Amino acid sequence: MEKVALSAHEVSKVLKLLGDNTRLKIMQYVFEQECCVCELVELLNMSQPSISQHLRKLRDAQLVQERRKGNWVFYKVNVENRAYNLIENIIRELPSIKDNLEDLDRQNLRIICD
Amino acid sequence: MEKVALSAHEVSKVLKLLGDNTRLKIMQYVFEQECCVCELVELLNMSQPSISQHLRKLRDAQLVQERRKGNWVFYKVNVENRAYNLIENIIRELPSIKDNLEDLDRQNLRIICD
DNA sequence: TGCTTATATAATTATATGTTTATATAGAGG
DNA sequence: CCTCTATATAAACATATAATTATATAAGCA
Numbered sequence: 270m271e272k273v274a275l276s277a278h279e280v281s282k283v284l285k286l287l288g289d290n291t292r293l294k295i296m297q298y299v300f301e302q303e304c305c306v307c308e309l310v311e312l313l314n315m316s317q318p319s320i321s322q323h324l325r326k327l328r329d330a331q332l333v334q335e336r337r338k339g340n341w342v343f344y345k346v347n348v349e350n351r352a353y354n355l356i357e358n359i360i361r362e363l364p365s366i367k368d369n370l371e372d373l374d375r376q377n378l379r380i381i382c383d
Numbered sequence: 384m385e386k387v388a389l390s391a392h393e394v395s396k397v398l399k400l401l402g403d404n405t406r407l408k409i410m411q412y413v414f415e416q417e418c419c420v421c422e423l424v425e426l427l428n429m430s431q432p433s434i435s436q437h438l439r440k441l442r443d444a445q446l447v448q449e450r451r452k453g454n455w456v457f458y459k460v461n462v463e464n465r466a467y468n469l470i471e472n473i474i475r476e477l478p479s480i481k482d483n484l485e486d487l488d489r490q491n492l493r494i495i496c497d
Numbered sequence: 498t499g500c501t502t503a504t505a506t507a508a509t510t511a512t513a514t515g516t517t518t519a520t521a522t523a524g525a526g527g
Numbered sequence: 528c529c530t531c532t533a534t535a536t537a538a539a540c541a542t543a544t545a546a547t548t549a550t551a552t553a554a555g556c557a
Contacts (some may be wrong), residue, residue: 278508322506355476421532456533
């Protein structure tokens, strides 16, 4: 199985999506662990429609995967995406967000589903 | 000397700049070797003002360095930039542009200065 | 069926962005 | 000093984008 390089066009498309502060942080969270929309709203302190619209762009580009569980919709990074390695490298440059996720836990704002 | 991580804001700013096809390719060229504006115009097949405006954004963000030599202005990647490693990782994902630079040579469109 | 919660979508608005056209600047050489 | 070349900047325009407000959908539960 040959690994074909990404085209400049593919790369710039991904970078354009991650070139927005909100989407970059969303990607970092869903890379770290599966999150539902309301958690992202809480973590990023932004309106639900705004988060949903950003998620839609990420989903359209197949950078994230969704999974519905009852009322909630969970998102996680799509490890199958051709640009996954690029995305991983980018996220590695960011300061850790584990504290923020732990804060969510402490405030019992975490949605736990299987 | 401690290496301080980039903030999400810094990263998204860089990604936004590289999230444009033209600027991404410019960065790849000036990463590979110092290029003058007219070479980039030729390589990217775009108007001179358009290239100049993209270069300005890259220069304002200190992603590239300029050097004037006679009538020509040469640009190269700024290895001192805090996001240099990130930029390098991104460029590594791109298909090689060495052929294009060699084509320039063959057509004698290369500006050689010390 | 009707109510509630979580999420998605649509419409609107304000702002940002890329390209073109036209013009300015800066240096080289007569 | 004038002219030519390379590059930069400014103005104008068209398009894209992000956020908000309002509304729709979808699932759970009484």
